Amino acid sequence: MDKKVLLSHGSGGKLTHDLIAGTIYPSLANPMLAQMDDAAVFEINGKVAFTTDSFVIHPLFFPGGDIGKLAICGTINDLAVVGAKPLYLSLALIIEEGLPMQDLERVMESIKNVSNETGVQVVTGDTKVVNHGSADKLFINTAGIGLVPSGVQISGTKACPGDKIILSGPIGEHGLAIMAQRAGLRLKIQIESDCAPLNSLTAEMLEYADSIHCMRDPTRGGLATTLNEMAKQSQVSFRIFEDRLPIKEAVVSACEMLGLDPLYVANEGKLIAIVNAEKADDILNKMRKNPYGTESVIIGEVEAENPGRVVLQTRLGALRIINMLSGELLPRIC
Numbered sequence: 001m002d003k004k005v006l007l008s009h010g011s012g013g014k015l016t017h018d019l020i021a022g023t024i025y026p027s028l029a030n031p032m033l034a035q036m037d038d039a040a041v042f043e044i045n046g047k048v049a050f051t052t053d054s055f056v057i058h059p060l061f062f063p064g065g066d067i068g069k070l071a072i073c074g075t076i077n078d079l080a081v082v083g084a085k086p087l088y089l090s091l092a093l094i095i096e097e098g099l100p101m102q103d104l105e106r107v108m109e110s111i112k113n114v115s116n117e118t119g120v121q122v123v124t125g126d127t128k129v130v131n132h133g134s135a136d137k138l139f140i141n142t143a144g145i146g147l148v149p150s151g152v153q154i155s156g157t158k159a160c161p162g163d164k165i166i167l168s169g170p171i172g173e174h175g176l177a178i179m180a181q182r183a184g185l186r187l188k189i190q191i192e193s194d195c196a197p198l199n200s201l202t203a204e205m206l207e208y209a210d211s212i213h214c215m216r217d218p219t220r221g222g223l224a225t226t227l228n229e230m231a232k233q234s235q236v237s238f239r240i241f242e243d244r245l246p247i248k249e250a251v252v253s254a255c256e257m258l259g260l261d262p263l264y265v266a267n268e269g270k271l272i273a274i275v276n277a278e279k280a281d282d283i284l285n286k287m288r289k290n291p292y293g294t295e296s297v298i299i300g301e302v303e304a305e306n307p308g309r310v311v312l313q314t315r316l317g318a319l320r321i322i323n324m325l326s327g328e329l330l331p332r333i334c
Helices: 014-028 067-080 101-118 173-183 199-211 222-234 249-258 277-288
Strands: 040-043 047-055 085-096 121-130 138-148 164-167 212-216 237-241 272-275 297-303 310-313 319-321
Touching: 047 067, 067 085, 067 101, 067 138, 067 199, 085 101, 085 199, 101 121, 101 138, 164 277, 173 249, 199 212, 199 272, 199 277, 212 222, 222 237, 222 272, 222 310, 272 277, 277 297
Parallel strands: 085 121, 237 310
Antiparallel strands: 040 047, 047 138, 085 138, 164 272, 164 297, 212 272, 237 297, 310 319
């Protein structure tokens, strides 16, 4: 009876999943929610995708972006990775009394820039101002809606043995950029967040829609946690190869200095695609022609044995079990 919500319940790792499965989901259980994808897909004179998210990042501004860019990109990406064409967003602002007006203007400019780039419009919203001390400068809640083309069926439940696992680029940049900014670290090479909208990339990938089984953006909990989620959803196992993982030298160095594993560090502009092996090279080549997928690489494959397990094959050939993030790695990264 004396249990309380902990900060680590918001990490995106095992405690987050325990909180959702044990406390939140049982009160809301329904077949659509049970899919546990990034957006719900349903029929309203065609297939519609709908998603929502909240952003409470600290600090508000960081190399490569800010809370406004993050909120719009994050919502667009949750729609894009279920195969939807994002169309419209809602935007709700919870503003703490005392926030400098120039900071709010800067955030809104970022939102406008992403909206203009992607063609995804903010069409409704809400604004609340709370007493000083009742929030941390600015919180943002968004919802997004998009249309799923006929015949597209992409879900974390559809990975099949033999499939290939594609990653759209280097990992760990967002989480490390936040950590460095928050802690005032002076790195030899500045790390910038990879925060970016991925809808143009996924739209081009849908040329091969029949061969794309799953897509997901590895945000909180990083690549490792996201792969664990999908392995459990599809009841398959994943094998990834250490020598294929794209991790920039600056991220490796910063992680070594801070005692972090880049597999668990958040990303905000990358996606994982699990695709039919016969079309994997074609999809990879298509991705590499898009500005947000130039460094895409096949990092692994899907297997039938040990459902729900993710293993890393090291450069020496040994196997390391990769579990879901446990506890809090980097608080307030999104």
